Amino acid sequence: MDVSDYTHNVSDSILRTVNNDHGRPVTVQDVSRQSGVSTATVSRVINQSPKVSPKTRIRVLKAIQDLGYMRNHSARALARQRTDTIGVVFPGIDSGFFSEVLKGINEHAVSRDYHLMVGFSQDSEDEHDRVTEYLQAGRVDALILMNLGMSDQFIRQAAQRELPIVLIDRPVKNARVASVMIDNRSGADAAMTHLLDLGYERIAILAGPDGTIDAEQRFEGCEAALKRAGHKLDKALIWPGNFFWESGYELMNNWLNAGKPLPDAMFALNDPMAMGVIESMHEHGLSVPNDMALIGFDDVQAARYVGLTTVRSPMREMGRVASEAAINLVTGGRTLVEQVLPTELIVRRSCGVEHKGK
Amino acid sequence: MDVSDYTHNVSDSILRTVNNDHGRPVTVQDVSRQSGVSTATVSRVINQSPKVSPKTRIRVLKAIQDLGYMRNHSARALARQRTDTIGVVFPGIDSGFFSEVLKGINEHAVSRDYHLMVGFSQDSEDEHDRVTEYLQAGRVDALILMNLGMSDQFIRQAAQRELPIVLIDRPVKNARVASVMIDNRSGADAAMTHLLDLGYERIAILAGPDGTIDAEQRFEGCEAALKRAGHKLDKALIWPGNFFWESGYELMNNWLNAGKPLPDAMFALNDPMAMGVIESMHEHGLSVPNDMALIGFDDVQAARYVGLTTVRSPMREMGRVASEAAINLVTGGRTLVEQVLPTELIVRRSCGVEHKGK
DNA sequence: CACCCAGATGTAATCGGTTACAATGCCACC
DNA sequence: GGTGGCATTGTAACCGATTACATCTGGGTG
Numbered sequence: 216m217d218v219s220d221y222t223h224n225v226s227d228s229i230l231r232t233v234n235n236d237h238g239r240p241v242t243v244q245d246v247s248r249q250s251g252v253s254t255a256t257v258s259r260v261i262n263q264s265p266k267v268s269p270k271t272r273i274r275v276l277k278a279i280q281d282l283g284y285m286r287n288h289s290a291r292a293l294a295r296q297r298t299d300t301i302g303v304v305f306p307g308i309d310s311g312f313f314s315e316v317l318k319g320i321n322e323h324a325v326s327r328d329y330h331l332m333v334g335f336s337q338d339s340e341d342e343h344d345r346v347t348e349y350l351q352a353g354r355v356d357a358l359i360l361m362n363l364g365m366s367d368q369f370i371r372q373a374a375q376r377e378l379p380i381v382l383i384d385r386p387v388k389n390a391r392v393a394s395v396m397i398d399n400r401s402g403a404d405a406a407m408t409h410l411l412d413l414g415y416e417r418i419a420i421l422a423g424p425d426g427t428i429d430a431e432q433r434f435e436g437c438e439a440a441l442k443r444a445g446h447k448l449d450k451a452l453i454w455p456g457n458f459f460w461e462s463g464y465e466l467m468n469n470w471l472n473a474g475k476p477l478p479d480a481m482f483a484l485n486d487p488m489a490m491g492v493i494e495s496m497h498e499h500g501l502s503v504p505n506d507m508a509l510i511g512f513d514d515v516q517a518a519r520y521v522g523l524t525t526v527r528s529p530m531r532e533m534g535r536v537a538s539e540a541a542i543n544l545v546t547g548g549r550t551l552v553e554q555v556l557p558t559e560l561i562v563r564r565s566c567g568v569e570h571k572g573k
Numbered sequence: 574m575d576v577s578d579y580t581h582n583v584s585d586s587i588l589r590t591v592n593n594d595h596g597r598p599v600t601v602q603d604v605s606r607q608s609g610v611s612t613a614t615v616s617r618v619i620n621q622s623p624k625v626s627p628k629t630r631i632r633v634l635k636a637i638q639d640l641g642y643m644r645n646h647s648a649r650a651l652a653r654q655r656t657d658t659i660g661v662v663f664p665g666i667d668s669g670f671f672s673e674v675l676k677g678i679n680e681h682a683v684s685r686d687y688h689l690m691v692g693f694s695q696d697s698e699d700e701h702d703r704v705t706e707y708l709q710a711g712r713v714d715a716l717i718l719m720n721l722g723m724s725d726q727f728i729r730q731a732a733q734r735e736l737p738i739v740l741i742d743r744p745v746k747n748a749r750v751a752s753v754m755i756d757n758r759s760g761a762d763a764a765m766t767h768l769l770d771l772g773y774e775r776i777a778i779l780a781g782p783d784g785t786i787d788a789e790q791r792f793e794g795c796e797a798a799l800k801r802a803g804h805k806l807d808k809a810l811i812w813p814g815n816f817f818w819e820s821g822y823e824l825m826n827n828w829l830n831a832g833k834p835l836p837d838a839m840f841a842l843n844d845p846m847a848m849g850v851i852e853s854m855h856e857h858g859l860s861v862p863n864d865m866a867l868i869g870f871d872d873v874q875a876a877r878y879v880g881l882t883t884v885r886s887p888m889r890e891m892g893r894v895a896s897e898a899a900i901n902l903v904t905g906g907r908t909l910v911e912q913v914l915p916t917e918l919i920v921r922r923s924c925g926v927e928h929k930g931k
Numbered sequence: 932c933a934c935c936c937a938g939a940t941g942t943a944a945t946c947g948g949t950t951a952c953a954a955t956g957c958c959a960c961c
Numbered sequence: 962g963g964t965g966g967c968a969t970t971g972t973a974a975c976c977g978a979t980t981a982c983a984t985c986t987g988g989g990t991g
Binding site: 598600601602612613615616617619620644645647648649650651653654 | 947948949950
């Protein structure tokens with residue numbers, strides 16, 4: 216270390232004091248003054264541009280360190296015309312499915328140095344406004360929308376604002392929009408087939424709400440499996456659920472209170488409903504799988520907790536893929552417009568496989 | 574409508590076409606040109622300043638409408654030195670507690686026109702970096718940290734960067750930091766007292782991990798209740814849990830496999846562990862409350878699903894209060910540095926109250 | 932030794948709003 | 962008719978970074 220270094224240090228600390236004094240956040244200007252280079256060079260160092268000599272780089276880095284400089288996001292976003300942020304719209308009601316997806320999105324986004332901005336769409340009126348807000352030019356670079364009830368038309372409008380959009384659990388109808396789905400049909404088929412293979416005869420289906428893609432596709436999977444096995448659909452065993460815990464609980468309550476005999480097995484088209492069924496049975500002194508076998512769909516965290524056999528939706532993976540698609544759309548890379556991820560049957564005790572097996 | 578209006582409309586549509594042609598997003602400049610006022614006035618209209626004549630206001634609003642103008646967040650944030658955004662750091666592992674809190678935060682934040690930016694802190698190494706990122710000047714106006722394992726020192730450092738911070742479930746140790754807690758002690762006391770009142774004698778406590786505030790406070794509540802009832806703590810009945818489902822499951826498995834007799838009742842210091850206990854018992858052909866009464870803590874969504882008696886943590890409310898505190902800190906309003914929210918005992922069937930009652 | 936080129940750095944415009952301050956216009960009142 | 966004052970509107974300087982373009986430097990070459 217030679218004399219010039221000392222001089223440098225002295226002026227450093229003076230400047231630093233000055234900066235601290237007026238209490239304002241440290242800017243590139245400060246760093247530039249401190250290190251004796253222009254702001255352009257400072258910016259180059261910050262952005263890892265190769266066109267900076269090692270010597271200057273070090274000096275600037277030291278100044279940054281000394282001053283505790285952190286770059287201002289808004290200024291950067293304004294100048295670069297991008298925010299490095301992805302907006303995620305998230306349904307308020309959640310059974311654990313979407314929060315899992317959200318984690319997947321986050322994992323990937325973070326690895327690509329993106330941030331997440333989330334909004335919940337509690338009710339559907341609210342929803343529209345919130346998404347509109349997100350669209351406000353420049354807040355986010357892309358949007359990921361989770362299975363919202365909003366109209367295709369609205370999504371199309373949104374996409375026209377040049378904002379890349381990725382849909383989760385909703386098929387694509389537009390060019391600037393990508394979508395990530397799960398293979399509901401095969402999943403449901405596998406579950407149904409599993410029950411049939413185990414020898415159950417009277418199998419009830421606890422269906423999902425009309426008009427939602429998942430519900431429809433899962434139901435189709437059931438039909439396919441039954442058909443292949445030579446069974447035919449017994450309308451009396453199709454329960455009109457709505458994907459909420461309550462519907463499973465109430466439908467089972469009604470059934471039992473009416474004194475009707477339980478079916479051999481039941482396939483609930485999502486986990487929360489399956490758990491509602493279990494709870495109702497418990498309260499009636501019945502248990503799964505002794506009194507009825509049961510399979511759910513999604514493999515929500517709690518499913519493991521109660522030993523529920525279920526079809527796993529690759530929630531984390533969906534998030535990852537969605538984030539990837541979004542970032543690709545932003546950076547101009549190509550993306551598959553519609554990706555369908557595979558499901559997997561997770562066998563636990565609720566379907567009575569061990570029981571039957573012995 | 575006079576002639577000048579027509580002329581205006583004509584020039585309007587020309588301008589609009591021009592704007593659409595170069596495809597760039599519409600700015601205040603465009604609106605200003607279109608409506609024939611300065612950008613300052615446009616800005617005033619946008620920000621609802623009262624110092625604009627009705628006539629101009631209408632003209633500007635029309636231009637905004639016609640052009641489909643939306644203000645650019647980054648530019649606004651840069652100029653105003655605030656982002657109207659709150660950062661939330663969220664533990665990756667979540668039993669439903671924090672997502673519930675998050676909803677509460679969101680509800681309130683939205684009502685005050687704030688946005689949320691969330692980050693997950695999956696593991697603790699990651700955590701530090703992510704929070705640091707959030708701190709980057711200007712990305713968010715305030716931070717809400719959920720029960721993180723990070724050091725007090727770190728939080729203090731963060732607070733020194735002038736960023737208001739609100740802690741959830743962690744007591745405050747610093748001036749620029751507010752905190753929101755729940756009344757763990759009374760909650761645990763009430764639960765324990767309830768079990769004692771029901772006449773249970775041998776009551777096990779499934780404790781939480783050492784060193785976390787909740788675990789400690791809840792345990793203290795237990796002690797207080799026992800003491801008041803003239804019971805003394807039976808060390809053999811204190812199970813060393815860690816707040817995860819697995820610990821409840823495994824500890825109960827071990828106990829049963831060792832052939833030890835079940836206690837009369839158990840108080841698990843959080844719901845996931847209680848559910849683990851239930852699952853283990855199920856697998857051993859035992860049930861709650863017939864073979865053992867059980868109470869949990871938090872009233873996670875799934876608790877309702879399995880009929881678990883539990884102490885409700887006001888999760889939504891915590892979120893609301895945290896958001897309120899954060900926004901108050903931002904806008905300079907006063908805030909209570911530490912707020913403790915009440916808990917409530919929710920009696921369901923797992924504690925066997927009905928059973929005993931009959 | 933003059934010249935050219937490449938690499939390093941600086942200059943200044945730009946991103947899209949906000950806002951202090953200045954300027955304008957209009958009316959009322961003396 | 963002059964003038965003070967209020968309501969409106971405009972001018973232009975920021976906010977803090979990025980980056981196209983200009984400039985400068987030093988070394989290699991003919």
